[in-house]
Amino acid sequence: MHTEQQQRAHTLLRSRGIDHALFANPYTVTWLTGFTPPLQHGAGPFVGGPPVVWYEAGEFMLIVIDFYDTAGLTIPVVHYPGNTVDRPIPSADNLAKIVRDFVSRGPSAAKLGAEMRHLPAFLLPPEANSVAIDGWLDPLRMVKTAEELEALRRAFALTDLAHAAARRATGVGAREIEVWTAAHSAAQQAAGGHLPFGNDCVVSYRQNNIGGLPGDLALHPGDSLMVDLSVRADGYWSDSCATYYAAEPSEKQKAMHRVAMQALEFAISLIKPGVRASEIDRKVRGFIAEAGYPVYPHHTGHGIGVSTHEEPRIVPYNSIPLEPGMVIMLEPGIYFPQEAAVRLEDAVLVTSDGAVVLTHHDKSLP
């Protein structure tokens, strides 16, 4: 499990002269190991520090608190004692000691790579010959392994179900939070367990109707609801967006919805190996502008995997060419603040001759 990722990372680190390394970015940790801690709630003091991965002599090792069950992993794991009732919780000191011991084992001239943007300061040995390696693995994460694709497909299937529940729950009088809980409950019941859940559930009459967590706002006839959903399953996130209507949409809403749908279909038609992210971005923005609508102020799309937004970003500056095995979200939208909003979003897998759509939620007009 995740051995391809470790091999790719090892090749890169060796080529850049890194002798040993500490990874602390939670996305890197999941990508390298398959380990996905439950998202932190309020019990921070029980946890000495973030899960970290130690790299040395071509091998990777996960270091986590003993609270975590790591039975399913194939990577070596070092557990450190965490919570205790017999003395003050020693977990942070235990973690620091393990890291210090690993680092001090090597020759003092050895080059220590460290993800400085996530590694807590107390875990960086001040005497180490350290180099920031933040973002180094991001390009490696773009092309998905077969195992990752399976996890992503499971996650997308769950948001498909969540959207079906959201569509059913939308109607005159329904509140944003009601649609949200219906969608989240449906996904969790289908998965048979707790699922981290995002992103947006907002009525069209909000000032910022592009995104946001659900609130207490109710739908009236003529309102629409933008529902942008992600779940994390086996460490991998889905994403997806649809726009639903309280009742019969107006002519203006129908026209906007049709253009967003055509823009999404157009975006999907552009996907193939070699095409640059910036070109897709430019053409989809152009499509919206030519239809006579204001161009959305956000990205046209983005990669997805252990995080909800990753490379390749489909944005104006990004000249990365697409490659088979990339999984990309595409999400054109049209927004008139406080009045009307539509966004439709699908996931596609880049293949040798085009794209396979991975999301199957109903994005049609009612």
Add this chain to the structure above:
Amino acid sequence: MHTEQQQRAHTLLRSRGIDHALFANPYTVTWLTGFTPPLQHGAGPFVGGPPVVWYEAGEFMLIVIDFYDTAGLTIPVVHYPGNTVDRPIPSADNLAKIVRDFVSRGPSAAKLGAEMRHLPAFLLPPEANSVAIDGWLDPLRMVKTAEELEALRRAFALTDLAHAAARRATGVGAREIEVWTAAHSAAQQAAGGHLPFGNDCVVSYRQNNIGGLPGDLALHPGDSLMVDLSVRADGYWSDSCATYYAAEPSEKQKAMHRVAMQALEFAISLIKPGVRASEIDRKVRGFIAEAGYPVYPHHTGHGIGVSTHEEPRIVPYNSIPLEPGMVIMLEPGIYFPQEAAVRLEDAVLVTSDGAVVLTHHDKSLP
């Protein structure tokens, strides 16, 4: 808002010779400022670093990405630009520059306090004369302000509602995840918005029936379900536990439930200013043992506030005496792995002459 907290922290920092400081522990940040970012989901790259608080000359200032709305706060806020579609996301560099500028403004001999267990390494200026201040504010957080008590009461009221829904959803055939989604949905619909939610929802026939996230396990006649719930509202967490039954409990379950209830009532009766945490812990463990049951392997209780577990921990080693204004969870339990489990938990506010119970969920036998 949160000015009492800032005053207490300032007094402490000055008394220990700290000239300026960087706080990065999310609980500290909420406690000092009232700012509570939504719990992170999968969009890490959009966020340059954690929210941090800068302390200088007796003043506190919040530093966060421009994505966050901080309109309701009274503390000064520095926003740094985050996501952009025009160039690579610069948020981490923007944050680092702000921190460097603040630190370098002071005299080079100035003592910089830093929460090293949470501050990412890239934000600690290597040339600074830095001192670890992790945990320094923990004792100050024990006694709640009037404003904090109000937030805690709101959070407890929401878990009361969640428990009522969980009790209704429990029955033969119900799955852990169904009870969990019913409880979470009820709390969110009452709050009119998204609520972070924890902790445990486990059937009695699990090997580890003390805690864990809900799964796909169904209740049969004779099973019980332990439901331990927390929500975060306005930055403050609730906590609470009850045990529900699929059908009529057995005589053994009834006896265990009654002893747990008596142990909880006994624990509440011990609460008053001056009593040591260790004494409460010892007496409640003794109560369970005298009733002929195995003593629970976890804490007897803990403080609660911006985190779900904080000082004063009600554990054997902890000689902290209670003070008026502390809010304490008490949670005796009895566990027979794979067979039977009961835990009941209430929150109490320590007052000048005893305790006021803050949780009002139904913990009775059916």
